[in-house]
Amino acid sequence: MTLEEQAAILRLSFPFLVKEDVEVFLSFADYQVLQNKESLIQAGKISRKAFFILKGMMRGFFINEKGEEKNIFLRPEHTITGAPDSLFNQSPTKYTFESVTETHLLVFDYEEVLTLGYENSRIIQIFLRSYQENIQTLIYRVESMIDKAPEQRYEALLERSPQFFETAYNKHVANYLGITPVSLSRIIKRRSEA
Amino acid sequence: MTLEEQAAILRLSFPFLVKEDVEVFLSFADYQVLQNKESLIQAGKISRKAFFILKGMMRGFFINEKGEEKNIFLRPEHTITGAPDSLFNQSPTKYTFESVTETHLLVFDYEEVLTLGYENSRIIQIFLRSYQENIQTLIYRVESMIDKAPEQRYEALLERSPQFFETAYNKHVANYLGITPVSLSRIIKRRSEA
DNA sequence: TTCTCTGATTAACATATGTAAAGTGGCTTT
């Protein structure tokens, strides 16, 4: 992906930035391409990286007490992500982030760009907007969990985020929904019969 | 609560602020006291208010398709809250925020103080930190929902946020946990017998 | 005291999901 294409995506995603802001931002970022199932951030390490997904999809998961992977994040294109526990508390993260398809990223140092932001009120907005997007996505998921049975959650996600089903394995989406692949398979069958 | 007490709580909650920042922040805020079950933000209206809870607890809920209240937020002392859909998207909010006990608040205009923040990098940090706290709380709830059965969620919340059980009705906490009061009652009994 | 309101508890029943295991199909490798 060319620098121009990268800049175009950034300007679309953050329309309040001027040309120079995008250039500055890009100058602080590394462009990185991952094949499927390549990991960028590993659980147990302190990661000061945040990344913007130019193309593709990332999942963030942790390993629970039983040794099972649990997908906490499924992040589509044009969103910013990082390991929140490491970024906010300087502690080793419990999450591993890996691609679920070929994925193109802008990787940057969180502190470094945040410091930029304290001097440029448009750049700080990148963070404010990303935080807001994260909060809204998480609130929606909590709402789904509290208000909807698994089958309704499936329906709602299919409508709201169809790209998840197009790009990620069913088992990853099931995990993200908080249900088993077995149950998801039953739900899909039930709905195809009705 | 005196102005001095309010300032002391703010300085404890946001240690990076200097004395003048706190004074400026307070000068933009209204002090407000709610009795139990008084609402501050009503669903259906656009609310540009955010509030800092000096003392007490607030709950934010919406009414689902069946006409049931669903508690999306239970916010303890020394946290900032507002209606995210209204604040971030200028749309009428779907949430009602009301007190679950006597509650003392600092209410401020979100835009106004955010604008202050663009000129003062310590004040913008109030927002960044609040966003981060919100994100971490929400991630933890999603984790609980995905990784834990209702009874384990109860245990985890009891350990992590005992003040919820001390301050709010069981029915509100059950709702927040995504279970019915009947089920919570069973869980509590089961655990008292074991 | 009695009545009312509200929250919490208990009971009875139905059911969707979890779990464990086996089976299917596609794809790759040898």
Added chain:
DNA sequence: AAAGCCACTTTACATATGTTAATCAGAGAA
């Protein structure tokens, strides 16, 4: 072509929770 791998499906069974309704308990109010 055979073996292996992986995602997905299907089956069978157990059980915790949802639902509905009745009951209990405490706080006020009349």
